[in-house]
Amino acid sequence: MLNKQDLVTIIAEQEETTKKDAARIVDAFIKGVKTVMKNNESVSLVGFGKFVSEYKEARKRVLGFSGETIEVPAHYAHKAKLSAKIAE
Structure with a gap:
């Protein structure tokens, strides 16, 4: 790397x-x-990839190991998505 x-x-x-x-x-x-x-904006670079900010609504989740229900607040999730053309 x-x-x-x-x-x-x-x-x-x-x-x-x-x-x-x-x-x-x-x-x-x-x-x-x-x-x-x-x-909380996104960037798209054609032929390279995207850096994306996605808004996630507040929701409830169940913790698998304890069964406890928790409230997840609304937030932005940041992701990087590579273009399929990048490996060419």
């Missing part, structure tokens, strides 16, 4: 730039996606 530094190295080589500039690009992308997700 690659980490952020490995990704920075790959981008720097592909774009023929410094690792410092590539790191700024990666950091800006991450910061941008985080900002959108904090605002």
Whole structure:
């Protein structure tokens, strides 16, 4: 598995730039996606994937191990869905 530094190295080589500039690009992308997700909005990048915020209504759930019923408050669920084209 690659980490952020490995990704920075790959981008720097592909774009023929410094690792410092590539790191700024990666950091800006991450910061941008985080900002959108904090605002409970979604981002779609054609050919790459989607970062989705879905609103979930309040509901009751039964805990399987105890049988206790709990109230789950309304909230936003954040998901990442990769495009099928990404593996091509």
